[in-house]
Amino acid sequence: MNGKAIIETKNLTKIYHVDGREIRAVDNLNLTVYEGELFGYLGPNGSGKTTTILMLLGLIQPTSGEGKVAGYDIIRESKMIRRVAGYIPERYSFYEDLSAYENLEYFAKLNNIPKNEVEERIKWALEIVELSKWINAPVKTFSRGMKQRLALANVLIRKPKIIFLDEPTAGLDPHATAKFRSLIKKLNNEFNITIFLSSHMLHEVRQICNKIGFLKDGRLIAIDTIDGFMNKMGIKVILEATNINHKIIKSIESLNDVNKVLKVNDKLVIYARNDVRLDISKIVTGLGEYVLTLKIEPPTLEEVFFIVYGEKGG
């Protein structure tokens, strides 16, 4: 899906100084996200996800480097970016005493929505996020899941090209999470809104996104489509034998095509670039044991990250 780039950064860097120590919250980030993508920005706590988003929206100043969102410079034209980009922060709050409608109306006005369109757009957006029934209810009566959908309506009203979601399902119950995720996909699908979703949960990103950037200590250490990641990893072979001894493991590990060998209970899990079943079977019999099972399984994305990046998602 190599269309037009909607996010482009060049050596984007944010450095904090804490007690004389330098923290590179975002470190020379070179990132491109294309229009229409469901981009997952994956990284553990403190890896710099929020910092990246805030810089892209012009809400904090980068230390160095540059970036563009929707063609606008993040330093000089950030106001224009906020006109076409929606943002759902990690932690935020509406005005709790005001109703859903009053909240959306206030923000719609601040988004220069023409007066005669405000009501219509609010109703349209609330319909999409299935909150029409609660249009006049004060936000303080909303559940966390409803507030999150209200936040989505709030950004929909400005008809955005891109929505930044920072850990959007943190604190939602499974039902609300599922509902929210399908809503995000729907927005991407029906309105072709680019989604930039940050998360520390691999399984979340995998469910929603078609492309993943993996962030660690402020650095983008991998970026690819999900298929791309899976191909890099190759295949997974499961071996059960009469006795899996040290010698067998050593020999398998020394095979050219093998990336990694793990002993799980009394099974051996072998990650390899090619089908190495024949070699394995030879090794096992050659060392005087018998093969009980030898089968290929597709690796999970979790395994890909665990093996390739030494990180475990979820």
Add this chain to the structure above:
Amino acid sequence: MSTIIIALKEFSDHVTSRRFLILFTLLSVLSVLSAFSSISRAFIGEVKMFSDILTLGRLSIIYLIGELGPLIGIALGFDSISKEIESGSMLLLLSCPIYRDTILNGKILGGLLTIILALGTSTILLTGFTLAQIGIAPTSEEIIRLILYFLASIIYILSYMALSMLTSIISKRTSISLLTSISIWIFFTFIMPMIASSLATILPEEDIEGKIRIMTITLLLTPVQHYYTLSRNIISPKFSIDPFSIFPRRSIVKPLTLIESLNLTWPNLAIITSLLVIFVAASYIKFLKEEIR
């Protein structure tokens, strides 16, 4: 345009808040009391002109606004920024296509409207009540003086609002902001005058000049002193107070013209206005580069 949208929301938040209603009621009640006190003065013949009503006695509106006005300003400002940062609505506000100064402008404008409402009500109550009782109507010059006094009072209260807004921005914590602002108000309005008189008592009995000098220097460090002086000078043609003297002397010779009074007023007004400008400017500088997440 965005400034006005924010200002109107601020205004409606203020006037519907319990905090404001309490202060508003207090100010109104005190204004009526102030009117009654001037009415009783009228019976003993002290009040001859309309402007006397406003400047005579411990319950005059000058003291009322001088001492209580800052509290209104603080009530409008101390949580204006920190509350939205603490709750998280600030992030939603910031994610709109507006600049940060718009947010401050809106909040200041909203506060200004609220001050005008509060002060306007109390002035109308006060003048209405006294007028009805003693029937001394203000001359057209007195009306102009009253309007100018009204504007100066707004600046005075606004400067305290800007101060508390600044503490709100710096501390990012509502409770700390409130404590800081209230402490500053109490210190400069009530403690400093006490310090002034105790410093004076330290000096030997006969050193009257020294006593006066030390009191003057101390009191001139307080905004409220400048407010008192400018208020008397602007409201009443009978006052001719040196802007940097602390004694509210009356002009014995003849009433001052409006121009003469204004000439006496501007130094004090300039000082209070510069406080306002400093607090507002500091708020902008701090808020514009503040990282909010």
